[in-house]
Amino acid sequence: MTERPSKLYSVTAPGRWLMFALAWVCVALGVVGIVTPVMPGTVFLILAAWLFARSSPRFENWLLTHPRLGPSVVAWRENGAIPRWAQLVATGSMAGSFVLLVVIGLSTPVLAIIGTIFVGVSAYMLTRPTE
Structure with a gap:
């Protein structure tokens, strides 16, 4: 039986680059949201993780294991929790x-x-x- 291709390869190369760039924009917006009370940052970090999952598993792992940015994303993925x-x-x-x-x-x-x-x-x- 052949192995099913990963989600990473189901997106075209230009699509992966676009998702990768958008993920970094979302990380930046998430950081702004963490330090300012006007904008919630968690939503952008969750979106960044989703985009990284489809464009760069390495950076998805970085985000999920980041001591400040990762916990809220992991909590959302595990049980839909929002602090x-x-x-x-x-x-x-x-x-x-x-x-x-x-x-x-x-x-x-x-x-x-x-x-x-x-x-x-x-x-x-x-x-x-x-x-």
Whole structure:
């Protein structure tokens, strides 16, 4: 029986390079999200791990074993967990952003769409396990 090709080889070479580059953009955004309260970083790190898994297993391993960046990605992969602090910061950031959008005067239909998205994302995050 022949071995099934890995996910790495199911993507064309230009596709792997694009995914690799996007993964590094996501790592950078994830680091920014870790050091600033405005943007959640974990989401970008999870996306980076997914992109590295399809473009560079070496860098996927680097990210998963990184002492500061890896634990949240590993927790997500193992059981869909999001740390409670991350849930609260992300939800608070969305609430603050929504208030800012109201203050700057966005139209009601646009606010309704954004509010629906924020409530849906917050509900999903807050129902995930914390460990």
